[in-house]
Amino acid sequence: MGRAIITIEADMLSQTDIELVQSSFSRAFRDKDNLSRKFYERLFVVAPKTKMLFKEEDLKKQRTMLFAVMAMVLKGLDDPDTLYPYLYMLGEDHAKMGVKPEYFQVFCEVFVETMQIADGKAKNEPLERAWRNAFSMINSVMEKATIDSGADFRQLRA
Numbered sequence: 001m002g003r004a005i006i007t008i009e010a011d012m013l014s015q016t017d018i019e020l021v022q023s024s025f026s027r028a029f030r031d032k033d034n035l036s037r038k039f040y041e042r043l044f045v046v047a048p049k050t051k052m053l054f055k056e057e058d059l060k061k062q063r064t065m066l067f068a069v070m071a072m073v074l075k076g077l078d079d080p081d082t083l084y085p086y087l088y089m090l091g092e093d094h095a096k097m098g099v100k101p102e103y104f105q106v107f108c109e110v111f112v113e114t115m116q117i118a119d120g121k122a123k124n125e126p127l128e129r130a131w132r133n134a135f136s137m138i139n140s141v142m143e144k145a146t147i148d149s150g151a152d153f154r155q156l157r158a
């Protein structure tokens with residue numbers, strides 16, 4: 001079966017950015033329980049409406065899955081032909097779960113903050129830029145999928 005061709009506007013990530021986010025994430029991964037908890041706590045403060053999209057009160061499974069999937073996505077950054085169709089499908093699933101396109105930017109902001117906590121540095125510009133570039137690529141594919149899905153978000157609760 002042929003793969004869908006996905007055209008997006010985002011620039012390719014540089015090899016330096018890829019290495020920066022991969023090494024940053026592997027440092028964060030060691031403390032994944034604490035950091036994933038902080039991530040969702042902060043997400044629900046910044047965007048309270050997103051909380052009701054999650055089926056379970058206890059986000060333990062979700063937290064584990066997010067970090068596992070992020071690890072896989074970051075590993076795939078230098079292979080967009082494989083990564084984009086996966087992200088597109090994930091975006092379609094998210095549209096069905098009621099995730100609006102604009103939530104991806106909030107997600108990025110909170111994730112970058114969380115990664116800064118993980119690295120124990122309030123400001124590290126090249127790393128912050130690398131994370132933003134990575135999310136710009138990831139989010140453009142996922143956002144496009146949610147928009148293309150034609151989901152009518154007005155009918156949703158959040």
Ligand code: HEM
Pocket residue numbers: 050053054055056062065066069070073093094097099100103104105107138139142
């Ligand atoms: C890079 C961005 C993201 C990644 C990698 C990601 C990853 C995932 C994965 C792997 C799942 C399970 C999917 C499935 O079962 O098909 C999931 C579920 C979910 N995600 Fe995301 N996600 C992202 C962004 C977002 C955003 C922006 C929101 C909005 C707040 C969100 C909310 C959810 C919800 C509500 C679920 C379902 C949870 C449940 O079943 O209770 N995600 N996410």
